[in-house]
Amino acid sequence: MKIVLNGSPQEIADGTLVSELVEALALGGQRFAVEINAELIPRSRFAEHRLNHDDKVEIIQAVGGG
Amino acid sequence: MSNVTQNSDPLIIAGKEYRSRLLVGTGKYKDIDETASAIAASGAEIVTVAVRRTNMGQNPGEPNILDVLTPDRYTILPNTAGCYDAETAIRTCRLARELLDGHNLVKLEVLGDEKTLFPDVIATLKAAEVLVKDGFDVMVYTNDDPIVARELEAIGCLVIMPLAAPIGSGLGIRNPLNIRTIVENAKVPVLVDAGVGTASDAAVAMELGCDGVLMNTAIAAAKHPVLMASAMRKAIEAGREAFLAGRMPAKRFASASSPIEGLFF
Numbered sequence: 267m268k269i270v271l272n273g274s275p276q277e278i279a280d281g282t283l284v285s286e287l288v289e290a291l292a293l294g295g296q297r298f299a300v301e302i303n304a305e306l307i308p309r310s311r312f313a314e315h316r317l318n319h320d321d322k323v324e325i326i327q328a329v330g331g332g
Numbered sequence: 333m334s335n336v337t338q339n340s341d342p343l344i345i346a347g348k349e350y351r352s353r354l355l356v357g358t359g360k361y362k363d364i365d366e367t368a369s370a371i372a373a374s375g376a377e378i379v380t381v382a383v384r385r386t387n388m389g390q391n392p393g394e395p396n397i398l399d400v401l402t403p404d405r406y407t408i409l410p411n412t413a414g415c416y417d418a419e420t421a422i423r424t425c426r427l428a429r430e431l432l433d434g435h436n437l438v439k440l441e442v443l444g445d446e447k448t449l450f451p452d453v454i455a456t457l458k459a460a461e462v463l464v465k466d467g468f469d470v471m472v473y474t475n476d477d478p479i480v481a482r483e484l485e486a487i488g489c490l491v492i493m494p495l496a497a498p499i500g501s502g503l504g505i506r507n508p509l510n511i512r513t514i515v516e517n518a519k520v521p522v523l524v525d526a527g528v529g530t531a532s533d534a535a536v537a538m539e540l541g542c543d544g545v546l547m548n549t550a551i552a553a554a555k556h557p558v559l560m561a562s563a564m565r566k567a568i569e570a571g572r573e574a575f576l577a578g579r580m581p582a583k584r585f586a587s588a589s590s591p592i593e594g595l596f597f
Protein backbone atom coordinates (compact mmCIF):
# COMPACT_ATOMS: atom_id res chain seq x y z
CA MET A 267 0.00 0.00 0.00
CA LYS A 268 0.99 3.61 -0.44
CA ILE A 269 1.57 6.19 2.29
CA VAL A 270 2.92 9.74 2.10
CA LEU A 271 5.92 10.02 4.40
CA ASN A 272 7.17 13.53 5.09
CA GLY A 273 5.68 14.64 1.82
CA SER A 274 7.04 11.79 -0.36
CA PRO A 275 5.01 8.79 -1.56
CA GLN A 276 6.28 5.53 -0.13
CA GLU A 277 5.32 1.89 -0.75
CA ILE A 278 5.00 -0.23 2.42
CA ALA A 279 3.50 -3.62 3.31
CA ASP A 280 -0.24 -3.72 4.10
CA GLY A 281 -0.99 -3.37 7.80
CA THR A 282 2.44 -2.08 8.77
CA LEU A 283 2.60 -0.90 12.39
CA VAL A 284 4.04 2.50 13.22
CA SER A 285 6.68 0.72 15.32
CA GLU A 286 7.70 -1.32 12.26
CA LEU A 287 7.94 1.78 10.08
CA VAL A 288 10.07 3.54 12.70
CA GLU A 289 12.35 0.52 12.89
CA ALA A 290 12.69 0.31 9.11
CA LEU A 291 13.68 3.97 9.02
CA ALA A 292 16.43 3.34 11.60
CA LEU A 293 15.26 6.18 13.82
CA GLY A 294 16.09 4.33 17.03
CA GLY A 295 17.82 6.49 19.62
CA GLN A 296 16.70 9.75 18.02
CA ARG A 297 14.20 12.22 19.39
CA PHE A 298 11.23 12.43 17.07
CA ALA A 299 7.46 12.54 17.12
CA VAL A 300 4.90 11.07 14.73
CA GLU A 301 1.72 12.52 13.32
CA ILE A 302 -0.69 10.63 11.07
CA ASN A 303 -3.26 12.61 9.11
CA ALA A 304 -2.58 15.64 11.35
CA GLU A 305 -3.21 13.56 14.51
CA LEU A 306 -0.42 13.03 17.04
CA ILE A 307 0.44 9.36 17.67
CA PRO A 308 2.02 9.00 21.14
CA ARG A 309 5.05 6.73 21.37
CA SER A 310 3.09 4.41 23.65
CA ARG A 311 0.79 3.56 20.72
CA PHE A 312 3.42 2.88 18.04
CA ALA A 313 3.22 -0.89 18.61
CA GLU A 314 -0.56 -1.06 18.14
CA HIS A 315 -1.27 1.61 15.52
CA ARG A 316 -1.54 0.15 12.01
CA LEU A 317 -1.03 2.36 8.99
CA ASN A 318 -3.71 2.62 6.33
CA HIS A 319 -3.51 3.19 2.60
CA ASP A 320 -3.02 6.89 1.77
CA ASP A 321 -2.07 7.86 5.34
CA LYS A 322 -0.11 11.07 5.57
CA VAL A 323 2.71 10.39 8.00
CA GLU A 324 4.87 13.14 9.39
CA ILE A 325 7.98 12.34 11.41
CA ILE A 326 9.34 15.47 13.01
CA GLN A 327 12.32 16.54 15.10
CA ALA A 328 13.80 19.66 16.67
CA VAL A 329 16.05 21.82 14.48
CA GLY A 330 17.86 25.12 14.97
CA GLY A 331 15.48 28.05 14.95
CA GLY A 332 14.66 31.29 16.70
CA MET B 333 28.14 42.59 42.83
CA SER B 334 26.87 41.21 39.59
CA ASN B 335 26.59 37.79 41.17
CA VAL B 336 24.79 39.17 44.20
CA THR B 337 22.25 40.86 41.96
CA GLN B 338 21.81 37.79 39.81
CA ASN B 339 21.40 35.41 42.70
CA SER B 340 18.79 37.52 44.41
CA ASP B 341 16.98 38.49 41.21
CA PRO B 342 16.01 35.36 39.33
CA LEU B 343 13.73 35.22 36.32
CA ILE B 344 10.92 32.80 37.16
CA ILE B 345 9.12 30.98 34.37
CA ALA B 346 6.72 28.11 35.02
CA GLY B 347 7.99 27.87 38.60
CA LYS B 348 11.63 27.47 37.57
CA GLU B 349 14.28 30.02 38.49
CA TYR B 350 16.78 31.24 35.92
CA ARG B 351 19.87 33.31 36.58
CA SER B 352 20.12 34.48 32.96
CA ARG B 353 17.59 36.89 31.49
CA LEU B 354 18.88 36.31 27.98
CA LEU B 355 17.04 33.68 25.96
CA VAL B 356 18.47 32.70 22.60
CA GLY B 357 17.40 31.07 19.37
CA THR B 358 19.46 28.39 17.66
CA GLY B 359 18.92 29.25 13.98
CA LYS B 360 21.09 30.84 11.27
CA TYR B 361 24.46 29.73 12.67
CA LYS B 362 27.27 28.52 10.38
CA ASP B 363 27.25 25.08 11.97
CA ILE B 364 26.30 23.30 15.15
CA ASP B 365 29.69 23.99 16.79
CA GLU B 366 29.25 27.73 16.33
CA THR B 367 25.71 27.41 17.72
CA ALA B 368 26.98 25.68 20.84
CA SER B 369 29.89 28.11 21.39
CA ALA B 370 27.71 31.21 20.95
CA ILE B 371 25.05 29.87 23.29
CA ALA B 372 27.66 29.00 25.91
CA ALA B 373 29.07 32.56 25.65
CA SER B 374 25.58 34.06 25.97
CA GLY B 375 25.03 32.35 29.31
CA ALA B 376 21.46 31.58 28.22
CA GLU B 377 19.64 28.83 30.07
CA ILE B 378 16.57 28.77 27.82
CA VAL B 379 17.03 28.07 24.11
CA THR B 380 14.42 28.01 21.38
CA VAL B 381 14.27 25.36 18.69
CA ALA B 382 12.01 24.87 15.70
CA VAL B 383 10.05 21.71 14.85
CA ARG B 384 10.52 20.33 11.34
CA ARG B 385 10.39 17.12 9.29
CA THR B 386 13.09 14.62 10.22
CA ASN B 387 15.76 14.19 7.61
CA MET B 388 15.28 10.66 6.21
CA GLY B 389 18.85 9.75 5.51
CA GLN B 390 19.57 12.72 3.21
CA ASN B 391 22.29 13.87 5.60
CA PRO B 392 23.32 10.76 7.53
CA GLY B 393 25.35 11.37 10.66
CA GLU B 394 24.20 14.97 10.99
CA PRO B 395 23.95 15.68 14.74
CA ASN B 396 20.59 16.69 16.09
CA ILE B 397 20.39 20.02 17.86
CA LEU B 398 19.14 18.26 21.04
CA ASP B 399 22.26 16.07 21.11
CA VAL B 400 24.34 19.24 21.46
CA LEU B 401 21.95 21.41 23.47
CA THR B 402 20.70 18.69 25.77
CA PRO B 403 17.43 19.06 27.69
CA ASP B 404 19.18 18.22 30.97
CA ARG B 405 21.42 21.27 30.57
CA TYR B 406 19.09 23.74 28.86
CA THR B 407 15.40 24.46 29.09
CA ILE B 408 14.27 23.74 25.54
CA LEU B 409 11.66 26.12 24.23
CA PRO B 410 10.11 24.74 21.04
CA ASN B 411 8.58 27.40 18.84
CA THR B 412 5.82 27.45 16.24
CA ALA B 413 7.83 29.50 13.74
CA GLY B 414 6.49 29.13 10.23
CA CYS B 415 2.88 28.66 11.35
CA TYR B 416 0.37 30.99 9.71
CA ASP B 417 -2.79 29.68 11.38
CA ALA B 418 -3.89 28.59 14.83
CA GLU B 419 -4.39 24.95 13.86
CA THR B 420 -0.84 24.31 12.63
CA ALA B 421 0.57 26.15 15.64
CA ILE B 422 -1.43 23.91 18.00
CA ARG B 423 -0.35 20.76 16.09
CA THR B 424 3.27 21.89 16.28
CA CYS B 425 3.05 22.40 20.05
CA ARG B 426 1.55 18.93 20.58
CA LEU B 427 4.31 17.34 18.49
CA ALA B 428 6.92 19.30 20.45
CA ARG B 429 5.49 18.11 23.76
CA GLU B 430 5.67 14.50 22.58
CA LEU B 431 9.20 15.06 21.26
CA LEU B 432 10.32 16.41 24.64
CA ASP B 433 8.65 13.74 26.78
CA GLY B 434 5.75 15.83 28.02
CA HIS B 435 7.61 19.12 28.51
CA ASN B 436 4.86 21.75 28.40
CA LEU B 437 6.73 25.00 27.76
CA VAL B 438 6.24 26.39 24.25
CA LYS B 439 6.81 29.59 22.37
CA LEU B 440 3.65 30.35 20.45
CA GLU B 441 3.95 32.47 17.36
CA VAL B 442 1.33 32.66 14.64
CA LEU B 443 2.55 34.76 11.77
CA GLY B 444 0.38 36.99 9.65
CA ASP B 445 2.53 37.93 6.72
CA GLU B 446 5.79 36.72 5.14
CA LYS B 447 7.16 40.16 4.45
CA THR B 448 6.89 41.54 7.98
CA LEU B 449 6.54 38.31 10.00
CA PHE B 450 4.24 40.36 12.19
CA PRO B 451 2.01 38.19 14.36
CA ASP B 452 -1.57 37.41 13.37
CA VAL B 453 -2.90 38.44 16.77
CA ILE B 454 -6.41 37.11 16.16
CA ALA B 455 -5.08 33.64 15.37
CA THR B 456 -2.55 33.95 18.20
CA LEU B 457 -5.34 34.62 20.71
CA LYS B 458 -7.30 31.60 19.43
CA ALA B 459 -4.29 29.28 19.57
CA ALA B 460 -3.29 30.56 23.02
CA GLU B 461 -6.73 29.77 24.40
CA VAL B 462 -6.64 26.18 23.13
CA LEU B 463 -3.06 25.60 24.29
CA VAL B 464 -3.63 26.97 27.80
CA LYS B 465 -6.70 24.72 28.17
CA ASP B 466 -4.59 21.80 26.93
CA GLY B 467 -2.10 22.33 29.78
CA PHE B 468 0.68 24.10 27.91
CA ASP B 469 2.85 26.78 29.53
CA VAL B 470 2.59 29.37 26.79
CA MET B 471 5.18 32.05 26.12
CA VAL B 472 3.62 34.13 23.40
CA TYR B 473 5.10 36.27 20.64
CA THR B 474 2.93 39.28 19.96
CA ASN B 475 3.10 42.80 18.65
CA ASP B 476 3.81 45.80 20.84
CA ASP B 477 0.11 46.44 21.51
CA PRO B 478 -0.72 46.76 25.23
CA ILE B 479 -4.35 45.73 24.70
CA VAL B 480 -3.46 42.49 22.95
CA ALA B 481 -0.82 41.84 25.62
CA ARG B 482 -3.47 42.27 28.31
CA GLU B 483 -5.82 39.82 26.54
CA LEU B 484 -3.07 37.22 26.16
CA GLU B 485 -2.31 37.49 29.87
CA ALA B 486 -6.02 37.17 30.71
CA ILE B 487 -6.18 33.96 28.64
CA GLY B 488 -3.45 32.54 30.85
CA CYS B 489 -0.25 32.95 28.87
CA LEU B 490 2.73 32.65 31.18
CA VAL B 491 5.03 35.12 29.46
CA ILE B 492 4.17 37.96 27.08
CA MET B 493 6.76 38.58 24.37
CA PRO B 494 6.20 41.71 22.32
CA LEU B 495 8.43 42.32 19.34
CA ALA B 496 10.87 45.24 19.41
CA ALA B 497 10.94 45.33 15.60
CA PRO B 498 10.31 42.75 12.83
CA ILE B 499 11.97 39.34 13.32
CA GLY B 500 15.52 39.34 12.00
CA SER B 501 15.48 43.07 11.19
CA GLY B 502 17.90 44.25 13.88
CA LEU B 503 16.10 47.61 13.95
CA GLY B 504 16.06 47.92 17.74
CA ILE B 505 13.14 48.99 19.89
CA ARG B 506 10.81 50.91 17.60
CA ASN B 507 8.19 51.71 20.18
CA PRO B 508 9.75 51.94 23.65
CA LEU B 509 6.72 53.62 25.19
CA ASN B 510 4.43 50.73 24.23
CA ILE B 511 6.93 48.24 25.62
CA ARG B 512 6.99 50.21 28.87
CA THR B 513 3.19 50.26 29.02
CA ILE B 514 3.03 46.50 28.45
CA VAL B 515 5.57 45.98 31.25
CA GLU B 516 3.69 48.28 33.63
CA ASN B 517 0.35 46.54 32.99
CA ALA B 518 1.59 42.97 33.19
CA LYS B 519 1.61 40.70 36.22
CA VAL B 520 3.54 38.05 34.27
CA PRO B 521 7.07 38.33 32.85
CA VAL B 522 7.46 40.41 29.69
CA LEU B 523 10.31 39.61 27.32
CA VAL B 524 11.22 41.51 24.20
CA ASP B 525 11.28 38.95 21.42
CA ALA B 526 12.69 39.87 18.03
CA GLY B 527 14.15 43.00 16.51
CA VAL B 528 17.19 43.57 18.72
CA GLY B 529 20.25 44.47 16.61
CA THR B 530 23.08 45.11 19.02
CA ALA B 531 23.97 45.23 22.70
CA SER B 532 22.56 48.70 23.38
CA ASP B 533 19.13 47.56 22.11
CA ALA B 534 19.15 44.73 24.63
CA ALA B 535 20.18 47.11 27.41
CA VAL B 536 17.37 49.52 26.48
CA ALA B 537 14.82 46.70 26.67
CA MET B 538 16.02 45.83 30.16
CA GLU B 539 16.11 49.48 31.26
CA LEU B 540 12.46 49.74 30.19
CA GLY B 541 11.73 47.09 32.78
CA CYS B 542 11.47 44.00 30.60
CA ASP B 543 12.15 40.76 32.44
CA GLY B 544 14.39 39.48 29.68
CA VAL B 545 15.11 39.43 25.96
CA LEU B 546 14.85 36.62 23.44
CA MET B 547 17.08 36.99 20.39
CA ASN B 548 18.60 34.96 17.60
CA THR B 549 19.74 36.90 14.53
CA ALA B 550 21.50 39.67 16.48
CA ILE B 551 23.97 37.05 17.66
CA ALA B 552 23.97 34.59 14.76
CA ALA B 553 24.33 37.23 12.03
CA ALA B 554 27.04 39.25 13.81
CA LYS B 555 30.49 39.09 12.20
CA HIS B 556 31.73 37.32 15.33
CA PRO B 557 28.74 35.55 16.88
CA VAL B 558 30.53 34.26 19.97
CA LEU B 559 31.82 37.75 20.85
CA MET B 560 28.37 39.26 20.25
CA ALA B 561 26.83 36.58 22.47
CA SER B 562 29.15 37.69 25.26
CA ALA B 563 28.31 41.36 24.60
CA MET B 564 24.60 40.56 24.82
CA ARG B 565 25.05 38.77 28.12
CA LYS B 566 26.71 41.86 29.58
CA ALA B 567 24.15 44.23 28.06
CA ILE B 568 21.28 42.27 29.59
CA GLU B 569 22.97 42.29 33.01
CA ALA B 570 23.86 46.00 32.76
CA GLY B 571 20.37 46.95 31.62
CA ARG B 572 18.76 44.95 34.40
CA GLU B 573 20.99 46.49 37.07
CA ALA B 574 20.34 49.98 35.68
CA PHE B 575 16.60 49.32 35.83
CA LEU B 576 16.81 48.08 39.43
CA ALA B 577 19.10 50.97 40.38
CA GLY B 578 16.59 53.53 39.04
CA ARG B 579 18.03 56.09 36.66
CA MET B 580 18.52 59.74 37.59
CA PRO B 581 15.92 62.16 36.31
CA ALA B 582 16.96 63.71 33.01
CA LYS B 583 17.35 67.50 33.12
CA ARG B 584 17.56 69.99 30.31
CA PHE B 585 20.52 71.98 31.68
CA ALA B 586 23.77 71.26 33.49
CA SER B 587 24.21 70.56 37.17
CA ALA B 588 27.83 70.79 38.38
CA SER B 589 29.24 67.66 39.97
CA SER B 590 31.96 69.53 41.91
CA PRO B 591 30.98 71.78 44.85
CA ILE B 592 30.66 75.54 44.32
CA GLU B 593 31.64 76.08 47.93
CA GLY B 594 35.36 76.37 48.64
CA LEU B 595 36.29 77.83 45.29
CA PHE B 596 39.50 79.80 45.91
CA PHE B 597 39.38 82.20 42.97
